Amino acid sequence: MQIRIERQSNRPGTAPPVYRQIAAQIRQRVERGELREGDRLPPIRELALRLGVNRDTVSTAYEWLADEGVVDAQVGRGTFVRGRRPRPPLGAVLPEVPLSPGAERLLEYERSRVAYGAGRDAIPLHALAPDPRLFPVTAFRRALSRAFARDGAELLAYGAPAGHAGLRTLLAERLRAAGTAVGPESVVLCQGASQGLSLALRLFCEAGDQVAVEEPTYHNALATLTGLGLRVAPVPMRAEGADLDALDQTLARPEVKAFYTIPTFHNPMGITTSLEHRTELLAVAARRGKPVIEDAYECDLRYAGRPVPSLAGLDEAGAVVQLLSFSKSLFPGLRSGAVVARGRAMDALLALRHAMDLGGALPLQAALSDFLRTGAYDRHLARLRRHLRSRRDALLGALEETMPAGTVWTRPEGGYQVWLDLPSPMDSREVYADGLRAGVLVAPGFQFHGDGRPSRGLRLSIAAADEPAIRTGVERLASVLRERLAALGPGRSAPVHV
Amino acid sequence: MQIRIERQSNRPGTAPPVYRQIAAQIRQRVERGELREGDRLPPIRELALRLGVNRDTVSTAYEWLADEGVVDAQVGRGTFVRGRRPRPPLGAVLPEVPLSPGAERLLEYERSRVAYGAGRDAIPLHALAPDPRLFPVTAFRRALSRAFARDGAELLAYGAPAGHAGLRTLLAERLRAAGTAVGPESVVLCQGASQGLSLALRLFCEAGDQVAVEEPTYHNALATLTGLGLRVAPVPMRAEGADLDALDQTLARPEVKAFYTIPTFHNPMGITTSLEHRTELLAVAARRGKPVIEDAYECDLRYAGRPVPSLAGLDEAGAVVQLLSFSKSLFPGLRSGAVVARGRAMDALLALRHAMDLGGALPLQAALSDFLRTGAYDRHLARLRRHLRSRRDALLGALEETMPAGTVWTRPEGGYQVWLDLPSPMDSREVYADGLRAGVLVAPGFQFHGDGRPSRGLRLSIAAADEPAIRTGVERLASVLRERLAALGPGRSAPVHV
Numbered sequence: 003m004q005i006r007i008e009r010q011s012n013r014p015g016t017a018p019p020v021y022r023q024i025a026a027q028i029r030q031r032v033e034r035g036e037l038r039e040g041d042r043l044p045p046i047r048e049l050a051l052r053l054g055v056n057r058d059t060v061s062t063a064y065e066w067l068a069d070e071g072v073v074d075a076q077v078g079r080g081t082f083v084r085g086r087r088p089r090p091p092l093g094a095v096l097p098e099v100p101l102s103p104g105a106e107r108l109l110e111y112e113r114s115r116v117a118y119g120a121g122r123d124a125i126p127l128h129a130l131a132p133d134p135r136l137f138p139v140t141a142f143r144r145a146l147s148r149a150f151a152r153d154g155a156e157l158l159a160y161g162a163p164a165g166h167a168g169l170r171t172l173l174a175e176r177l178r179a180a181g182t183a184v185g186p187e188s189v190v191l192c193q194g195a196s197q198g199l200s201l202a203l204r205l206f207c208e209a210g211d212q213v214a215v216e217e218p219t220y221h222n223a224l225a226t227l228t229g230l231g232l233r234v235a236p237v238p239m240r241a242e243g244a245d246l247d248a249l250d251q252t253l254a255r256p257e258v259k260a261f262y263t264i265p266t267f268h269n270p271m272g273i274t275t276s277l278e279h280r281t282e283l284l285a286v287a288a289r290r291g292k293p294v295i296e297d298a299y300e301c302d303l304r305y306a307g308r309p310v311p312s313l314a315g316l317d318e319a320g321a322v323v324q325l326l327s328f329s330k331s332l333f334p335g336l337r338s339g340a341v342v343a344r345g346r347a348m349d350a351l352l353a354l355r356h357a358m359d360l361g362g363a364l365p366l367q368a369a370l371s372d373f374l375r376t377g378a379y380d381r382h383l384a385r386l387r388r389h390l391r392s393r394r395d396a397l398l399g400a401l402e403e404t405m406p407a408g409t410v411w412t413r414p415e416g417g418y419q420v421w422l423d424l425p426s427p428m429d430s431r432e433v434y435a436d437g438l439r440a441g442v443l444v445a446p447g448f449q450f451h452g453d454g455r456p457s458r459g460l461r462l463s464i465a466a467a468d469e470p471a472i473r474t475g476v477e478r479l480a481s482v483l484r485e486r487l488a489a490l491g492p493g494r495s496a497p498v499h500v
Numbered sequence: 501m502q503i504r505i506e507r508q509s510n511r512p513g514t515a516p517p518v519y520r521q522i523a524a525q526i527r528q529r530v531e532r533g534e535l536r537e538g539d540r541l542p543p544i545r546e547l548a549l550r551l552g553v554n555r556d557t558v559s560t561a562y563e564w565l566a567d568e569g570v571v572d573a574q575v576g577r578g579t580f581v582r583g584r585r586p587r588p589p590l591g592a593v594l595p596e597v598p599l600s601p602g603a604e605r606l607l608e609y610e611r612s613r614v615a616y617g618a619g620r621d622a623i624p625l626h627a628l629a630p631d632p633r634l635f636p637v638t639a640f641r642r643a644l645s646r647a648f649a650r651d652g653a654e655l656l657a658y659g660a661p662a663g664h665a666g667l668r669t670l671l672a673e674r675l676r677a678a679g680t681a682v683g684p685e686s687v688v689l690c691q692g693a694s695q696g697l698s699l700a701l702r703l704f705c706e707a708g709d710q711v712a713v714e715e716p717t718y719h720n721a722l723a724t725l726t727g728l729g730l731r732v733a734p735v736p737m738r739a740e741g742a743d744l745d746a747l748d749q750t751l752a753r754p755e756v757k758a759f760y761t762i763p764t765f766h767n768p769m770g771i772t773t774s775l776e777h778r779t780e781l782l783a784v785a786a787r788r789g790k791p792v793i794e795d796a797y798e799c800d801l802r803y804a805g806r807p808v809p810s811l812a813g814l815d816e817a818g819a820v821v822q823l824l825s826f827s828k829s830l831f832p833g834l835r836s837g838a839v840v841a842r843g844r845a846m847d848a849l850l851a852l853r854h855a856m857d858l859g860g861a862l863p864l865q866a867a868l869s870d871f872l873r874t875g876a877y878d879r880h881l882a883r884l885r886r887h888l889r890s891r892r893d894a895l896l897g898a899l900e901e902t903m904p905a906g907t908v909w910t911r912p913e914g915g916y917q918v919w920l921d922l923p924s925p926m927d928s929r930e931v932y933a934d935g936l937r938a939g940v941l942v943a944p945g946f947q948f949h950g951d952g953r954p955s956r957g958l959r960l961s962i963a964a965a966d967e968p969a970i971r972t973g974v975e976r977l978a979s980v981l982r983e984r985l986a987a988l989g990p991g992r993s994a995p996v997h998v
Contacts, residue, residue: 019878062882066878070677070807071678099704099791099843099844100704101704102703102705103706104706105848108852112854131657131658134653139652155637157833158833158834160827161833179527180569181569192857193857193861204727206598208600222854231707309567309569320597334858335657336861345597346597346599350603350606353610353723354727356610356723357698357723357727357728358727359692359695359698360691363833364833365644365833366864375516380520387567
């Protein structure tokens with residue numbers, strides 16, 4: 003039996019361990035029929051000598067093959083090849099397994115999404131994924147090493163469903179500093195604001211229920227609702243936030259179980275509601291006895307203007323569940339976020355989290371805790387905010403210079419997104435397609451509608467493009483719009499800022 | 501204004517950064533009313549001189565306070581304290597927010613659970629959480645460092661919902677080696693088998709549907725079902741596995757949408773079904789057109805006997821969705837598992853995962869991938885299996901020596917759990933309570949029943965206790981049983997092994 007061994011170089015991982023190489027080659031011979039049922043493998047000592055390896059290595063290879071059912075070790079007799087059982091053919095024609103209506107609805111929803119993949123080389127003004135060039139990778143690696151050195155095995159055991167105690171304490175401190183009177187017992191860590199939303203919706207709603215959402219709203223929230231079998235009750239967005247009369251009427255309906263809102267740096271609109279709007283919103287929700295899910299996913303990204311107290315901070319009725327995230331302010335890849343809730347909502351949240359996936363991975367939570375405690379997060383935020391402010395200024399300046407009359411846009415004080423209202427008869431889907439051809443990606447507004455109907459809004463993002471790219475991207479978009487307008491004829495008014 | 505600064509020692513993290521200390525003390529003074537609206541903070545240069553710190557440090561502290569809304573910086577004039585807004589009182593009496601029926605059912609389910617916390621000093625024969633003394637922490641830390649060094653920022657960006665490509669490829673290789681003909685496109689990484697089950701159930705079921713489950717079965721699976729608004733259709737377990745006639749009748753009912761089964765090292769019973777049982781089970785499911793969710797959470801923990809092909813490996817109809825986990829074979833704290841599925845089920849799985857939490861954290865997946873590729877996982881498994889085999893032998897030996905006549909137990913070939921059938925008139929809940937008092941924790945059987953009705957089964961686990969502890973624990977359990985039997989009078993038969 004010929005066996006070829008590739009030695010491990012100094013760089014670990016370049017070749018599989020020797021025992022695996024031996025085992026793999028023997029298995030291959032069995033699979034090819036070169037070794038048959040009942041054939042005896044060479045004695046361990048003999049093969050070790052022939053290959054110039056330690057006997058333990060061969061013995062480990064044989065044990066592995068025995069564990070995998072390829073051979074049998076018979077004490078005092080040797081190691082023998084076992085019979086093979088027929089395998090199901092790869093790529094066999096599979097009949098359709100019936101899926102749940104929820105899964106079918108979600109598949110249908112997914113088919114309606116924009117596939118941005120086609121614009122790999124275009125200027126990315128479409129996504130809210132933060133810029134890897136601004137990632138504090140080294141500082142985070144250090145935090146991770148320290149956390150591991152300190153707590154080792156403890157971080158690798160099951161944790162409480164609420165997550166790492168140190169991180170929860172730090173988050174509660176930050177919340178209190180920002181005016182939300184909560185302790186760590188009100189904070190559950192989760193996989194980004196995204197899992198937070200899944201949990202919060204399940205707190206209050208079951209399949210068939212409706213959820214009031216701003217229109218337009220975050221498109222992945224629409225996917226989450228769809229996946230849970232929930233329906234969208236749209237509340238139109240005005241320049242100052244959700245239309246509160248419409249909200250009142252919507253929440254009055256018994257089938258509407260909660261309101262999902264993004265009051266700070268709204269997605270996709272980029273606007274922040276005033277203290278007055280927030281107070282009134284909470285009064286409406288309280289009058290109708292409906293809970294409010296506040297998505298505060300970008301709340302650490304304010305780079306201008308004055309902070310407005312969060313709904314959770316203003317809430318005295320325990321009716322607000324707040325979602326936090328480190329995905330936009332630090333790294334999305336940590337999948338770190340939190341849900342803030344009080345009273346029985348918190349008990350139920352913990353039970354739902356445990357039933358969903360038992361809880362989160364402690365190592366990354368511990369690293370994040372270290373990263374916050376040592377001030378590395380605040381240092382990163384200070385730097386990130388400076389960059390974002392400069393990018394926002396570049397974006398607003400470029401829009402001012404290039405956009406045709408009749409175009410209107412928002413002026414965010416934080417976060418990544420600006421909302422652009424196109425001159426009237428244009429459809430966002432067509433502008434998106436033109437932009438793609440012109441080398442700029444924008445997020446077309448229709449996807450922020452629960453029913454996917456046409457929109458003349460576009461979301462522009464400063465997350466991934468730097469100042470020169472932003473300027474070029476906006477110029478490309480402007481020429482797309484000018485061409486469309488030229489085709490339509492004259493008659494536009496001057497830009498208005500919402 | 502008095503400000504006290506604690507210098508950072510060499511050990512990072514022992515004191516907050518200096519700017520945070522300054523900011524915190526100023527904030528405290530504002531909160532206490534010692535500094536009032538309109539008060540001017542000392543000029544940056546002056547305070548820096550007084551505290552003996554860099555001007556940038558004071559300036560960062562002031563910026564932080566401005567970001568948090570505590571002060572206002574007015575160009576050319578100085579930094580001024582802003583007005584405070586009233587805070588909601590901590591611990592305010594909160595009215596009850598109405599929760600969803602699913603959340604209420606789950607809270608009720610949680611109340612019925614055993615609170616093992618009371619037995620902190622008892623010998624732990626109850627849980628399936630692996631022994632931290634056997635954790636390969638150092639090897640894993642190395643894998644994590646290598647993964648970070650290699651892929652840095654890439655691991656901190658959003659990943660695909662399916663997870664780290666390298667780990668999926670390695671898992672597919674291992675599956676193929678064990679006889680399941682799949683490629684990486686059939687593997688989705690998830691947060692332990694637990695999230696895998698949440699996803700798999702949502703693939704096929706909606707609130708109100710029923711799911712066939714073995715009885716007894718894994719109690720957290722019952723919680724997952726409850727949380728999703730699903731009901732349990734029990735199929736009794738026999739010595740050789742689920743009763744297939746009962747399964748056939750149950751799956752024939754249209755409201756039953758899927759079958760959840762643990763064919764290898766069953767939880768809680770520890771038994772492994774035969775190839776014949778598996779083949780017949782798949783035939784039953786195919787006849788009734790119902791999908792099978794195969795929980796293979798301990799499949800890497802075989803330490804005796806011959807491997808039996810998995811249901812996923814035998815499945816030629818694409819009707820099996822398989823759940824894998826590293827929680828029992830490596831570290832639960834990684835929250836690493838996978839779902840194996842084919843065809844449209846895989847499309848829907850990815851959409852559901854994206855809608856649930858967008859996807860998992862890449863850093864730990866990349867580390868695990870390195871850990872597998874370099875053979876560290878296999879080396880760990882070899883060592884872990886030796887330990888488990890020795891612990892199982894200790895457990896079976898101790899049971900043989902000490903259990904009263906009429907007690908019956910299983911003999912697992914892998915995994916952590918042995919199922920004990922108590923002499924007839926005893927109830928598991930009472931034996932659990934007696935055991936707790938005697939200093940041994942066992943898992944009472946009632947909690948593995950969907951309806952929580954009494955059971956005379958106990959689950960004993962070798963996960964966390966070593967050989968001497970196992971022997972002592974079993975002796976304690978035996979004396980509890982002897983006392984109960986003495987109170988009942990004579991008339992028992994000899995032990996029978998199932």
